[in-house]
Amino acid sequence: MARLEIERIPVLQDNYVWLAREADSGLVAAVDPSVAEPVLAAAQRRGWRITHILNTHHHPDHTGGNLEIKRATGAVIVGPSHDRERIPGIDVEVSDGDTYEFGKERAEVFFVPGHTRGHIAFWFKGSDALFCGDTLFLMGCGRLFEGTPEQMWKSLSRLRQLPETTNVYCGHEYTQSNARFALTVDPANRELKERAAEIDRLRAEGKATVPGTMGDERKTNPFLRADNAAVAAAVGLAGAEAVKVFAEVRRRKDVFR
Ligand SMILES: [Zn+2]
16 A cells, blocks of 8 residues: 655744645645645645645644635545534544545544643554644653643553554654653663754754654653653652653643753
């Protein structure tokens, strides 16, 4: 099966919009279009016509381009049923366990609340691609604007079970600051230190760090390692439940500078 061709479009301060094309059908999805113009321009440069918009959650930096792209292209907007009233122009509502056919590819939908109460992720198994919005970042996770630590820990625990080869296409370039924070709660993690150094090199060269792989996330993302004894001990919670450790790591990140 042909894999999706995926293009990264940096917009606004640090957002990434993703264009994903399924070659057999020519279908093209814009994932979380913050704005319209740069996304339309990127598609045009490639000779692609946007046929779909996939939204992971309602925040304006993920949906701000919806209506203009839809007007310009007639794209079908696919988003979370739990948040239907907050997704501009939504046409197709999806929820946990649904599959969405996309040419010869298909996305499995996961309900992953925590950052917002209706957040979803799209997993294209055949392309090893996960579009996870602001739930999972490389070496980080989204802030808990509308959800609880329990919800977010459950959501992340599901995502980390995906194959190690899964490419994680998240919504922001936060990796370098996430790595700096990660080192404070997982200081003995050798793989984390090596990855942080590599990220510093990439950023010094002005390069993007996203996507990463789920395999690397499992080894180096402290928010996926709340059930690791070393992380628990580093935040003064040796032996505590994973969700308590997760909540403490998230609390520390909220005030980290
Ligand atoms: Zn968000």
